[in-house]
Amino acid sequence: MSNINWDTIGFDAYRTRTVILSRFQDGKWSPAEKTENFSFTLDPFAQVLHYAVACFEGLKAFTQKDGKIVIFRPDENAARMRRTADYLGMPAPDEDLFISMCEECVKNNLEFMPPYGHGASMYLRPILMGVHPQMQLTPNPDALFAVICAPAGAYYGSNMRSFSAVIPGDYDRAAPKGSGSYKLGANYAATFKPYKIAHDQGYQELLFLNSATREYVDEYGSSNFFGIKGNTYVTPLSDSVLPSITNKSLQQVAKDLGMEVEKRKIPVEELAEFDEAAACGTAVVITPMYRIDIKPVLGGEEIERSFTYGEPEKVGPVCTKLYKTLTGIQNGELPDTHGWCHEVR
Ligand SMILES: Cc1ncc(COP(=O)(O)O)c(C=O)c1O
Known part of the structure; x- marks a missing residue:
């Protein structure tokens, strides 16, 4: 268990331990991998760096009163990411891959999972980016999908005030x-x-x-x-x-x-x-x-x-x-x- 103060934790890029990754190449997603390396290596010509070919999602996992850990409506986020990826002309993970990588991200960062009763939760950030090196303004299916997470409290620094x-x-x-x-x-x-x-x-x-x-x-x-x-x-x-x-x-x-x-x-x-x-x-x-x-x-x-x-x-x-x-x-x-x-x- 980490020594985070769950009552005062805000909404920030808190570094946890494990990132879950998959790469779309040759028409399919690779099996999800875990890594403790928080750095991506990208070609400087990668689409994302020039043309912002990238999208993301945000969803939360909660420790419930009886100790269960749940993710709130991940099927909805999976569908929304597919809709955004389609707009960008990118491949997107299907619902099973999306949800299983979110689950893995929670399970591999359990020491950062806020316990019940502090108004805090684990914020999950699935990110999808076009990594193909190119100058042309045309879609390419070479993509990287990663799920990262950070324990989070209230976005504005305190629960429920106006x-x-x-x-x-x-x-x-x-x-x-x-x-x-x-x-x-x-x-x-x-x-x-x-x-x-x-x-x-x-x-x-x-x-x-x-x-x-x-x-x-x-x-x-x-x-x-x-x-x-x-x-x-x-x-x-x-x-x-x-x-x-x-x-x-x-x-x-x-x-x-x-x-x-x-x-x-x-x-x-x-x-x-x-x-x-x-x-x-x-x-x-x-x-x-x-x-x-x-x-x-x-x-x-x-x-x-x-x-x-x-x-x-x-x-x-x-x-x-x-x-x-x-x-x-x-x-x-x-x-x-x-x-x-x-x-x-
Ligand atoms: C611009 C914008 N609108 C609305 C929302 C709310 O969407 P959701 O309830 O799915 O988080 C978000 C993200 O939280 C957002 O970034």
Whole structure:
């Protein structure tokens, strides 16, 4: 057992022991290998280094109340990686290889697996990259698939408190009919600079609008958006947001709790009508927002409009209920009626 403080561990690139690897060559994936070597050797002409031919996934393993270790909905991540890889013209691991490599990654890094009861979990990062050396702008099936993991606590440094977000008046995330709904590394690269500026201005998150007309809410840089209006869970319908597995699960949890669920376009002005607004995703779980401002981030300081949802740090009752139910299922405190928890051990 490592000497990690499970109560204070954040969300970071914590080095564990074993990486699981497979290589696609000559039309097939090689049998998965384990290595304790955390370095990859790549040809400097490798596609990934020039053209960002790469994608990834993020999912979590939990130690449950009875000591079982489970991975949350890995079949969904396997399917999403296949969808992204297809967009990039890359081969992708099938569901069996994807899930078995995630399982191996957990089993071979057990000393870093957070125990039950600290709100921490093991974050798994499957990564897929095009490694063929070339200059041509054409797909090549030579690919490397690796699963790495890191013990993780809360993404924003503490469990369940509310933060603020900014809608950048001068920056878009995803082009219409572009790559927004795929989990490409390149989508994230373009958000690093506006994130840095937004953080320096005191915001934790960037909330993007649909870039074609800037009339509707799309998603945060790290997660999906949902708002609560009375007894209704409202989340954007858009072809440029990542299909979040957490959001999909929360829509089901909301229905199970007797709420209405609406997946539809959300006009920016409707932000004024929500009782609660939040971010949701594997890393952020549910992170409520107490305030969302619209302002330029790349230049200019003027706040064009503000929407508020209570006090800084405070969390609304519906977000609390959804959070407790979702994490209760993941931690084995509530029945897993939808069969979401995939047992590893
Ligand atoms: C841009 C973006 N949207 C949404 C999500 C949430 O997806 P999921 O719930 O599958 O983690 C993520 C990742 O966590 C993300 O990076």
